[in-house]
Amino acid sequence: MRLVTLEDVHAAAATIAPHVVHTPLLSFDSGLWIKPECLQPIGAFKQRGAVNALSRIPSEDRARGVVAYSSGNHAQAVAHAASLLGMTAAIVVPSNTPQMKIDATRAWGAEVFVVGITERESRAAELVEERGATLIPPFDHPDVIAGQGTIGLEICADLPDVATVLVPVSGGGLIAGVATAVKSLRPNVRVIGVEPELAADAAASFAAGSLVRWDAHDRARTIADGLRAEPSELTFAHIREYVDDIVTVTEDEIRAAVKEIARRTRVVSETSGAVPVAAYLNRSLPAGPAVAVVSGGNIEPALFASLVNP
Missing domain, CATH: 3.40.50.1100 (Rossmann fold)
Structure with a gap:
């Protein structure tokens, strides 16, 4: 590794x-x-990692957008970074995410999916498969x-x-x-x-x-x-x-x-x-x-x- x-x-x-x-x-x-x-x-702080990761996506893949899963701050960061770099973003958040973080993510132009607290990674994987998008995990x-x-x-x-x-x-x-x-x-x-x-x-x-x-x-x-x-x-x-x-x-x-x-x-x-x-x-x-x-x-x-x- x-x-x-x-x-x-x-x-x-x-x-x-x-x-x-x-x-x-x-x-x-x-x-x-x-x-x-x-x-x-x-x-x-999530702004830092999201901007770096999205900036390094090859140009030929950017048109298919990005997918992320998050409890809130990474969601906002990916949504904001995508808006800066001209990409679409689909974000999966667990149902216990504070509403203000969900609202802020949508305000940056992302599509938000709210799921059960154990389902966010599997739903994100489905979206990646459906859309051919790039997954931007919150830390891994x-x-x-x-x-x-x-x-x-x-x-x-x-x-x-x-x-x-x-x-x-x-x-x-x-x-x-x-x-x-x-x-x-x-x-x-x-x-x-x-x-x-x-x-x-x-x-x-x-x-x-x-x-x-x-x-x-x-x-x-x-x-x-x-x-x-x-x-x-x-x-x-x-x-x-x-x-x-x-x-x-x-x-x-x-x-x-x-x-x-x-x-x-x-x-x-x-x-x-x-x-x-x-x-x-x-x-x-x-x-x-x-x-x-x-x-x-x-x-x-x-x-x-x-x-x-x-």
């Missing part, structure tokens, strides 16, 4: 530069900076991983003395890319994944040294709706190679972190994006400057209001 390289990540950075935001580092407190990927055009693709890795390039450039990088973990594409970039540039920096306790399959896999599968309905219990996927063989290979640890946080810690991010930085974070900050606030971490990747800000307004004004 070929792993993504630093050269792949640098190539992705050049490809996506016209279409993504080089997000700043914002001070949370004296020891932590946050990287607010909620500032991307679609409100989440080297071009997607390389695109997400550009976050790591930016962290190393903007905070050269960073000691720890905290990254949410779901399907593993984000941490696979970030860890590849960070460890290739700064081998001594610790890269730590963070998961909800209620969807801690990656943490269990990391401890076991091989993939441990959790039932989709169990993973769906967490409020962090963007962290309900599970790593693939490809993303877990990167995790084994480059990640130092994976820790978990509770649902109450996630809720409190959303409020603290808003209070201290004036940034709106979705629950999935808040898990690295929850780990910083509640777990013992290595000394030195840390960066938490706040992966997105696409949260239902009513939920956000309930978390910041309980």
